[in-house]
Amino acid sequence: MQARSLMFQGTGSDVGKSLLVAGLARAFTQRGLRVRPFKPQNMSNNAAVTADGGEIGRAQALQARAAGVPLSVHMNPVLLKPQSMIGAQIVVQGRVQGSAKAAEYQRMKAGLMPAVLDSFSRMRGEADLVLVEGAGSASEVNLRANDIANMGFSRAANVPVILIGDIDRGGVIASLVGTKAVLDPADAAMIRGFVVNKFRGDPALFADGMALIADRTGWAPLGLLPFLPEAAQLPAEDALALDHVLPRKPGARLRIAVPVLPRIANFDDLDPLIAEPAVEVIRVRPGTALPGDADLVILPGSKATIADLAALREAGFDIDIAAHLRRGGAVLGLCGGYQMLGREIVDPDGVEGPPGTVPGLRLLDITTVLGGAKRLEPVTGTTADGAGFSGYEMHIGRSEGPDRARPFAQLADGSAEGAVSADGRVLGTYVHGLFSAEAQRGAWLARFAAGAPALDYEARVEAALDRLGAHVAAHLDLDRLLSLAG
Incomplete structure (x- = not known):
């Protein structure tokens, strides 16, 4: 029996895809499932070394930790490491394959799909459930040709999609409804439902918002996920995290x-x-x-x-x-x-x-x-x-x-x-x-x-992953997510 799989795409970068997948990995692992994370294409200069001497994105390393499994180059078969404003080093299945400028890479993507599907097949062979993370925004239709990161992968591998919107940055209704508006109908049909992430306040106040999004898109509302402050205790991968202001510590030594x-x-x-x-x-x-x-x-x-x-x-x-x-x-x-x-x-x-x-x-x-x-x-x-x-x-x-x-x-x-x-x-x-x-x-x-005494950082990360897993389990219907998984 083939493993189930479910893909999580976002309305933009930094909407919480990586941490949501990590939380679900911990929650489903605690249910006894064999879980593997997967991201077809990642762009990050934060990378982790695998036991077999390859490298993958740091987010997939955290997700593998949440699932309690060793790192594999097949969890992130294509890793782009920016070297300039327009060019990046290309790592395929853990190994450097060269560098390319942005326009050149767009032409190369189709040739990378076989490696992506090979790695995905390997992950499915080890798991009961593969949790797939998209990259950037699902609505980047200008980059849709030869896409391997979002809808291109979803359709090639026949993996259903859950779309994530971030209410904390504002405009979440427009971003979700707008994504449906710009997607090709065949791509939009891969989306089974949506999650609104990082909510603060009384959930009852956004009930009409969830209903409106569902009505305009036809996608199932799968949950309103409250903001979790403890998520800040987990390592960030996206360079956008560098823009977050660190707290001052007047008593620091x-x-x-x-x-x-x-x-x-x-x-x-x-x-x-x-x-x-x-x-x-x-x-x-x-x-x-x-x-x-x-x-x-x-x-x-x-x-x-x-x-x-x-x-x-x-x-x-x-x-x-x-x-x-x-x-x-x-x-x-x-x-x-x-x-x-x-x-x-x-x-x-x-x-x-x-x-x-x-x-x-x-x-x-x-x-x-x-x-x-x-x-x-x-x-x-x-x-x-x-x-x-x-x-x-x-x-x-x-x-x-x-x-x-x-x-x-x-x-x-x-x-x-x-x-x-x-x-x-x-x-x-x-x-x-x-x-x-x-x-x-x-x-x-x-x-x-x-x-000054040092805290136990590794125990702190584990505790934060446990809280994240419990958080997503409390606010999302895990059984329904499993039923939606292909």
Whole structure:
């Protein structure tokens, strides 16, 4: 018997598709079903490494965690990682297949459908239920030709669709009814019902709204899902999350400044620090100086290190970082941020643009040479202070130089990783997910905040997934969703 499947598309980006699928994955798993998440095409520079050395979107990693299953490259067979405003790296079934500009990719999509359907078939072979997440908006009819992300996949795989609208941003009636108005009738026929997400207030006040949408579209009203504040405790994938203002923490004992550069990647590295009561993370956009009272500056990962290094200099962040170090502060570079800290970045093969060499910030005595195979591997180890961690590496290039004699960490296989400056105040590492480990965050808090206790971040994520699962189960009819699943 083939697994059932149900696809969740949205009226736009950031309407809650990813978290709704994660909540349903947890709820149906707790009912005893074997659940697998699936997203045909994702666009994100937040990625996770699978056990077999591939990469998928971070949202599918969270959904797999909610379902209690290992990560697979087949959960997200096409991953687009933006490198510029018009171009992206293309990852197919976990492996880099090259890069393309937006118009070129539109012509390539039809050729990717076989890989998408192959991966979907593999997921169905492992599951009782496959929960499929669409991408962006279902109403992007200008991109409908050769679509593999939304209605094109739905029809090719014969997977029924539930449409999600976000009432929190306003205009939800128009967005749902408008989606029906612009869709091709054959596409609209794949939609079995709709959910209105992120509702605040008295549900009775929107009963007429639900009825109006149902009347205008002919789709079944499947639920009004209240806003869940605890959802903010789960890792975000969409870069739109970077626009959300972080709360101020007047009593914070550790202040961390993070320059937000155009091609920032794997920014969920910072989520465990944001969750810490004793830590205030300040995301700083170009046009604003890094705060002078920060204890630590973190340069996060980047999808295009050379371009983001140029953006950092253009914003004057290099001057702010130099002043921060003169005041006795510390700097940590993660992956692309680590590469920026060195003497220079050499790109002999034109991996990130025209071949050449650019000067780094020269805060670490290392040189990075871009090229070679992309390293995608889970890692564990111990930092120089004895604190353990479990994370992953995801990068192109090697960094070598005298400061590598003072490694940031020792990996479980005995190899040295990263580099530390002679005064110990500039540190760099290729390890992502570093701060998820309670011991690792505790060590950083001990260094800067007089030993403020670290929270159990992993337990917090699990508890938030449990609450999310219970939330969707309480407000959506799971039995009816199963009955609608193809």
